[in-house]
Amino acid sequence: xxHRNPQIxxxxxxxxxxxxxxxxxxxxxxxxxxxxxxxxREVERWQAALYPLVDTLPDREPPPRVWQxxxxxxxxxxxxxxxxxxxxxxxxxxxxxxxxxxxxxxxIYLAMDLTRPVPPQYxxxxxxxxxxxxxxAQADLAENRLSIQALHPQEVAPDRSFELWLLPGEGKxxxxxxxxxxxxxxxxxxxxxxAQALPQAAGLAVSLESAGGSPTGQPTGPxxxxxxxxxxx
Amino acid sequence: MPHADFLQAxxxxxxxxxxxxxxxxxxxxAPRLFAMCLSMLRREDLAEEVLQEAYLQIWRDAAxxxxxxxAAMTWMAVIxxxxxxxxxxxxxxxxxxxxxxxxxxxxxxxPLEVLQRGFDNRALELCLEQLSEEQRNSIVxxxxxxxxxxxxxDYLAAPxxxxxxxxxxxxxxxxxxxxx
Numbered sequence: 001x002x003h004r005n006p007q008i009x010x011x012x013x014x015x016x017x018x019x020x021x022x023x024x025x026x027x028x029x030x031x032x033x034x035x036x037x038x039x040x041r042e043v044e045r046w047q048a049a050l051y052p053l054v055d056t057l058p059d060r061e062p063p064p065r066v067w068q069x070x071x072x073x074x075x076x077x078x079x080x081x082x083x084x085x086x087x088x089x090x091x092x093x094x095x096x097x098x099x100x101x102x103x104x105x106x107x108i109y110l111a112m113d114l115t116r117p118v119p120p121q122y123x124x125x126x127x128x129x130x131x132x133x134x135x136x137a138q139a140d141l142a143e144n145r146l147s148i149q150a151l152h153p154q155e156v157a158p159d160r161s162f163e164l165w166l167l168p169g170e171g172k173x174x175x176x177x178x179x180x181x182x183x184x185x186x187x188x189x190x191x192x193x194x195a196q197a198l199p200q201a202a203g204l205a206v207s208l209e210s211a212g213g214s215p216t217g218q219p220t221g222p223x224x225x226x227x228x229x230x231x232x233x
Numbered sequence: 234m235p236h237a238d239f240l241q242a243x244x245x246x247x248x249x250x251x252x253x254x255x256x257x258x259x260x261x262x263a264p265r266l267f268a269m270c271l272s273m274l275r276r277e278d279l280a281e282e283v284l285q286e287a288y289l290q291i292w293r294d295a296a297x298x299x300x301x302x303x304a305a306m307t308w309m310a311v312i313x314x315x316x317x318x319x320x321x322x323x324x325x326x327x328x329x330x331x332x333x334x335x336x337x338x339x340x341x342x343x344p345l346e347v348l349q350r351g352f353d354n355r356a357l358e359l360c361l362e363q364l365s366e367e368q369r370n371s372i373v374x375x376x377x378x379x380x381x382x383x384x385x386x387d388y389l390a391a392p393x394x395x396x397x398x399x400x401x402x403x404x405x406x407x408x409x410x411x412x413x
Binding site: 010011014015018019020022041044046047048049050051052053054055057058059060061062063065066067069070071073074 | 234252255256259263264265266267268269271272280281284285288289292302303304306307310311314318322354357372373375376377379380381382385400401404405407408411
């Protein structure tokens with residue numbers, strides 16, 4: 001095959017673009033393309049000539065799972081606002097109104113669960129700085145258990161975990177309640193002294209720690225979420 | 234289909250890692266390119282797989298798109314079709330082509346009917362009309378079905394040499410017609 005002859009080059013390029021060049025001949029052509037700029041331009045001319053055929057096809061909507069699979073594989077954005085809210089008094093004060101509205105709705109929802117008797121539950125809706133509810137926590141003090149449920153899956157890097165803290169208030173340091181999942185739910189055991197402190201506590205908070213949780217027993221990563229604890233009605 | 238400049242701008246945004254622009258680009262272009270995958274692969278699962286891999290490549294390579302060398306939609310369609318062709322060639326042992334044709338569910342109108350609709354590209358439409366029916370059918374079938382010469386020969390029940398000649402002459406004539 002004479003690759004210098006312009007007619008032959010053009011013919012090969014046309015068949016390459018159409019797809020009828022295949023096997024050994026195709027591979028040889030692709031190797032040529034790597035170094036032959038003029039041949040690449042010829043291929044582009046054929047593509048421009050033939051590919052408008054695509055526009056004659058009626059559209060077919062792909063199923064949503066295709067986009068979902070694509071978006072999962074492109075790098076997620078960095079977790080926003082890695083600014084600790086720990087010392088931000090405005091943050092602590094400002095969102096209480098919205099949070100209590102959410103808690104009211106949740107409490108009504110809980111009260112409507114008639115399938116089994118619901119023991120008195122302390123409830124907290126844990127939200128981010130934009131007041132989007134992220135987790136629902138329910139404490140059953142009779143059982144010393146805290147169930148926590150993600151309301152929407154939260155984005156977290158693979159080498160990070162979310163850790164839940166009880167904020168006792170009155171200047172006392174936060175107590176770790178354990179790691180919580182970014183999606184789905186889990187049930188945490190409350191040590192007796194934590195269960196005792198819970199009704200008077202200032203609230204719950206969630207910080208972003210490295211994979212196994214804070215190594216120090218205190219939050220080391222940014223506090224990105226918090227929630228007020230609401231006693232049973 | 235939105236204007237070429239708009240798609241071009243979205244691709245440039247993708248090169249800057251704008252994920253919203255990428256989603257908008259997908260929403261606008263995926264239905265056309267999915268239709269192309271279905272036309273070639275005849276199976277929804279394979280078409281979805283190719284579409285997904287192709288858009289990931291589009292995202293990865295967005296910075297390499299040069300608007301002076303190609304239209305955005307052409308550049309994207311080449312990526313998608315190239316992957317579909319690769320899959321077709323790899324799957325010859327499964328005989329995705331002629332054998333499964335009658336079993337495959339209807340994934341849309343055949344390529345020959347499709348050509349009867351209005352064509353945006355007047356030049357290509359007119360030039361295709363200049364070809365003999367066999368030349369035109371061969372080219373259109375190869376484009377939409379990804380047939381090899383052999384598969385075309387089987388599909389059209391014509392000798393291999395004849396089919397190769399239809400393609401070669403048809404393309405040559407198209408080129409002469411399209412050149413100013």
